[in-house]
Amino acid sequence: MTTSSNRHGARRVGATASALAAALSAAILFGAVPLVHAAPAAPLPPGPAAAHRGVSGAARHVYYPSVDRIVCEVNKERAKRRQAALLISNPVSEAARRHARDMARMGRLTQVGSDGRDLRARLSDANVYSSHVLEYLFQGYDHDGYFADMATDPEPGNEFYKSLMSPDTVAIGLGYEDRYWDVVLVGKHRRLVTRPPSCGSA
Numbered sequence: 409m410t411t412s413s414n415r416h417g418a419r420r421v422g423a424t425a426s427a428l429a430a431a432l433s434a435a436i437l438f439g440a441v442p443l444v445h446a447a448p449a450a451p452l453p454p455g456p457a458a459a460h461r462g463v464s465g466a467a468r469h470v471y472y473p474s475v476d477r478i479v480c481e482v483n484k485e486r487a488k489r490r491q492a493a494l495l496i497s498n499p500v501s502e503a504a505r506r507h508a509r510d511m512a513r514m515g516r517l518t519q520v521g522s523d524g525r526d527l528r529a530r531l532s533d534a535n536v537y538s539s540h541v542l543e544y545l546f547q548g549y550d551h552d553g554y555f556a557d558m559a560t561d562p563e564p565g566n567e568f569y570k571s572l573m574s575p576d577t578v579a580i581g582l583g584y585e586d587r588y589w590d591v592v593l594v595g596k597h598r599r600l601v602t603r604p605p606s607c608g609s610a
Contacts, residue, residue, distance in 0.1 A: 471550045473589075475501060475582045480607040481556035482572050482580075489573055495602035497594065499534035500581025504590040506530065508583035517545045517588070527592070540576045540595025544568055547588055555589075578602070 475496055483493045507530055510521045520526050527543050549555040562569055568591075571577055576595050579602045583590040594600065 473549075473555065473582065473584050474552050475580070476605040476607065477552045478556045478559065478582065479580060479605040482559055483605065483607075485560040485562075485569075486573060491573060491575055492578070493604065494572070494577065495579040496605055497534075497536070497579040497581045497600060497602050499601050500531070500536055500579065500592050500594060501583060502581075503530040503534040503536070504581045504583030504592050505585070506583065508588045508590045509585040511545070511588040511590070512585040517547055519543065519545065531592070531594075534581075535599065535601075536594060536597070537599060538594045538597040540593075542571050542577070542593040544571075544591045544593075545589065546591070549589065550587055 479494055479496055486492070486494060507521060507527075510523075511517060514522055521530070527541070531537075531541065546555075549558070558566075559568060559572055571593055572580075577593045578596050579594050579600060581592040581594070
């Protein structure tokens with residue numbers, strides 16, 4: 409397994425942090441990760457944005473990204489490159505959400521969870537098996553548009569963009585918690601469960 413820093417992401421978001429208040433601390437890439445069997449984990453509680461009340465009693469909106477909105481923007485870019493539309497894998501997203509929450513609890517980006525288990529085990533939990541697996545870890549974004557803008561930036565140094573545009577990538581899973589992101593890209597497999605993104609009316 410090899411790891412490399414996504415220098416494009418760190419440089420680009422660092423430059424816009426003061427304006428957008430969304431800093432990217434790091435991004436980690438894993439390629440062609442072999443999978444191992446692991447026992448399935450318990451179901452996740454709901455993850456979309458919710459309203460919480462502070463001390464004053466006023467409702468406070470908590471951000472949670474819309475994977476559909478982000479993937480719809482990515483697919484506009486893939487269409488320009490004559491690539492098939494990217495699909496969403498809910499099982500992969502659930503695995504990514506677990507890891508994002510774990511990273512938020514630990515307060516750091518890491519490919520290994522607090523239980524010592526890695527991406528291979530997390531995907532095995534989700535019954536995901538593919539020879540093409542990439543994982544990107546981010547910290548800082550708290551707006552769908554900012555994240556989608558970074559993801560669809562064709563700057564040569566943007567490895568995340570290259571992976572999203574690759575014909576080998578057919579589906580995505582996205583997890584988020586308190587500005588910690590776990591994004592997993594996977595290739596074709598006969599047992600991969602996917603759905604098209606909901607992009608609304610044209």
